[in-house]
Amino acid sequence: xxxRNRGFALILVIWSxxxxxxxxxxxxxxxxxxxRVATDMSAIAxxxxxxxxxxxxxxLALASSDREARWQADSKAHAIPWPTATITVRVQSESGRIxxxxxxxxxxxxxxxxxxxxxxxxxxxxxxxxxxxxxxIPGPTGAEEEDYLKAGYTYGPSNGPFYSVNExxxxxxxDSKIMELIxxxxxxxxxxxxINAASADLVVLAAVPEIDQATAQAFIEQREKALAxxxxxxxxxxxxARRYLDTRRxxxxxxxxxxxxxxxxxxxxxxxxxxxxxxxxxxxxxxETLPVSEAPEAVRP
Numbered sequence: 001x002x003x004r005n006r007g008f009a010l011i012l013v014i015w016s017x018x019x020x021x022x023x024x025x026x027x028x029x030x031x032x033x034x035x036r037v038a039t040d041m042s043a044i045a046x047x048x049x050x051x052x053x054x055x056x057x058x059x060l061a062l063a064s065s066d067r068e069a070r071w072q073a074d075s076k077a078h079a080i081p082w083p084t085a086t087i088t089v090r091v092q093s094e095s096g097r098i099x100x101x102x103x104x105x106x107x108x109x110x111x112x113x114x115x116x117x118x119x120x121x122x123x124x125x126x127x128x129x130x131x132x133x134x135x136x137i138p139g140p141t142g143a144e145e146e147d148y149l150k151a152g153y154t155y156g157p158s159n160g161p162f163y164s165v166n167e168x169x170x171x172x173x174x175d176s177k178i179m180e181l182i183x184x185x186x187x188x189x190x191x192x193x194x195i196n197a198a199s200a201d202l203v204v205l206a207a208v209p210e211i212d213q214a215t216a217q218a219f220i221e222q223r224e225k226a227l228a229x230x231x232x233x234x235x236x237x238x239x240x241a242r243r244y245l246d247t248r249r250x251x252x253x254x255x256x257x258x259x260x261x262x263x264x265x266x267x268x269x270x271x272x273x274x275x276x277x278x279x280x281x282x283x284x285x286x287x288e289t290l291p292v293s294e295a296p297e298a299v300r301p
Contacts, residue, residue, distance in 0.1 A: 050085045050260045055272055058089050058256050058283045067230070071147040073199055075253055079149030086261045094253040094273050095246070096208065097187040100168060101132055101161045104193060107244060110207030115181045121221040124173050131171045143172045162188050164286070188283050189273050190253060194246040198223065198233060210240040252276040267292045 060070040061257040073093040080087040105125045112121035126142030138144040145156030205216035219237045260268040275283045
């Protein structure tokens with residue numbers, strides 16, 4: 001064979017080997033990527049299954065006929081046994097929060113005055129109410145569509161009910177900092193203008209007109225003792241604010257905060273709202289996955 005042809009053939013062989021090596025490397029990377037994706041998807045599915053099992057376990061514990069075994073809406077961390085994960089669930093009352101679709105402005109102003117005293121609580125309350133009401137007439141310090149457009153927004157109020165507390169972030173005046181402060185005390189699920197005094201926390205009770213921090217704290221201490229002893233609640237301390245309170249004991253509306261840590265390291269957090277029905281059934285009103293952070297999480301009040 002001509003030496004020139006032999007050299008050309010050698011070059012073809014070398015380039016062929018380079019091409020095959022490149023294809024093999026690319027295929028190897030693709031296989032590793034697909035394997036990693038499949039592993040991640042499997043871990044996500046296992047974490048979701050564990051969280052679902054935790055939700056059903058919590059429902060059974062909340063509906064238990066055994067008073068000693070029944071879970072209370074006290075934010076205590078309950079550990080749920082699971083072979084491949086560590087699971088904790090915290091339960092709080094949803095009916096002890098302020099419903100942003102039904103609450104009177106006085107409750108909203110009381111909450112905003114406590115948590116964001118440097119703001120204009122009346123303006124925030126009016127803007128919230130203008131968002132949910134059906135008319136286009138702004139409140140004294142509220143905002144309707146014209147005000148939104150003048151402020152540079154590309155939208156106006158929905159003039160309808162909030163479907164989620166997160167939707168409040170679209171209302172004029174409610175930035176991310178304010179939302180972070182007030183969100184734990186609000187709901188759209190109680191569908192009541194009043195708050196449940198048997199389960200409301202200190203901040204919510206102190207938002208009620210005619211109830212200050214000291215009165216709210218004294219009532220909560222008295223309430224905890226009565227609940228522990230199985231006695232009746234005494235609402236004498238709150239008598240001047242009864243028109244803002246629901247004094248029924250039967251709480252059927254709960255918020256569940258679940259954290260799942262798989263043994264292989266994956267972490268999942270979610271928040272759910274349930275309503276207990278008869279015969280230990282329940283209605284799932286909301287369920288959302290929450291951002292995961294390695295920093296210690298504050299307990300939702």
